[in-house]
């Protein structure tokens with residue numbers, strides 16, 4: 043049962059954002075930057091964000107060489123260029139807002155490991171560099187095969203190595219904590235353990251229903267604008283949206299003496315990715331081993347994928363170095379028929395900003411900015 047005071051001061055806002063991942067918090071940041079007096083509430087079902095933003099690999103990337111080639115088969119050159127630009131600009135936006143030190147941004151560069159069957163793609167290296175030149179004003183991808191042995195990879199399986207100097211890495215935990223601090227310092231209210239169960243609209247506003255902490259009564263928060271940033275979990279509230287969840291499983295090793303691998307790395311057409319985190323190796327991917335099983339919102343790891351990751355560590359990435367696994371986890375992404383996020387007004391009071399695919403770190407900031415502009419211009 044709510045008190046008079048609670049009803050007076052806690053329930054009504056200008057904007058309610060559902061979901062406190064990078065997209066929800068970036069929306070809050072952009073809205074409060076535009077109007078410092080706006081009353082903004084972020085509702086999060088978990089104790090902390092519980093989707094992808096605190097569970098990802100922390101690549102500050104905009105597409106590997108073979109990924110861009112694959113995109114060029116589906117999209118026009120202009121569309122691919124626009125997509126790369128959006129990701130790259132998004133990363134700049136994130137760095138500018140939070141500061142490199144607060145997110146541990148390190149530009150060690152990115153690499154793509156090329157196996158035998160991918161070798162013919164290298165003939166397109168000049169073409170892709172030429173295409174990206176207007177954005178980066180220099181060559182983006184270059185061969186650095188000498189580093190195959192420097193990094194200690196199994197050279198019978200890694201035939202070529204493509205380097206991209208513009209790619210970097212962040213500490214996703216620090217980034218999300220900084221973003222949370224950024225919005226809270228500016229007066230945004232973030233409430234955790236508040237799962238929104240349904241949304242109801244009237245002529246002038248929408249009501250967002252949340253179970254109270256004892257799960258006995260339901261509380262309705264009210265605002266003229268609701269922004270839904272629930273990514274892979276959106277279908278629970280909007281069952282007709284075309285969103286397929288995709289689980290990503292990850293492991294990290296204990297510190298490795300003399301770890302040679304430094305940077306972010308893409309393997310097997312982007313289905314696998316690894317990076318150093320200080321002197322540990324973080325390795326994830328393998329959804330392609332069980333697409334059906336990994337199309338789930340259940341956060342958990344499977345032995346099929348974890349064993350595969352460990353085998354690849356032993357045989358390809360760290361063939362001559364002993365290692366121990368320190369931790370394993372999983373997070374949930376959201377995919378659609380194409381790579382474009384869903385960014386639209388569902389109704390005059392409800393805006394959806396969901397389906398970020400595997401690049402939310404790169405695009406989250408821009409999505410927040412676009413949302414704030416859509417609301418201001420409505």
Ligand SMILES: Cc1cc2nc3c(=O)[nH]c(=O)nc-3n(C[C@H](O)[C@H](O)[C@H](O)COP(=O)(O)OP(=O)(O)OC[C@H]3O[C@@H](n4cnc5c(N)ncnc54)[C@H](O)[C@@H]3O)c2cc1C
Pocket residue numbers: 060061062063064065066085086087088090091092093094095096097098099100101102103236237238239271272273274275276278279289290291292326372373374375395396397398399400401402403404405406
């Ligand atoms: C393993 C893994 C590795 C990845 N690696 C990278 C990478 O290296 N680089 C990169 O750019 N991207 C990467 N991604 C993708 C990136 O993390 C996502 O695209 C991005 O975090 C999506 O952000 P979001 O805010 O849209 O969603 P989320 O972070 O999933 O946030 C949605 C939030 O909504 C909350 N929520 C859901 N339903 C409700 C409800 N009913 N009520 C209240 N709250 C609710 C959830 O708890 C969650 O916190 C990776 C993802 C995974 C899983």
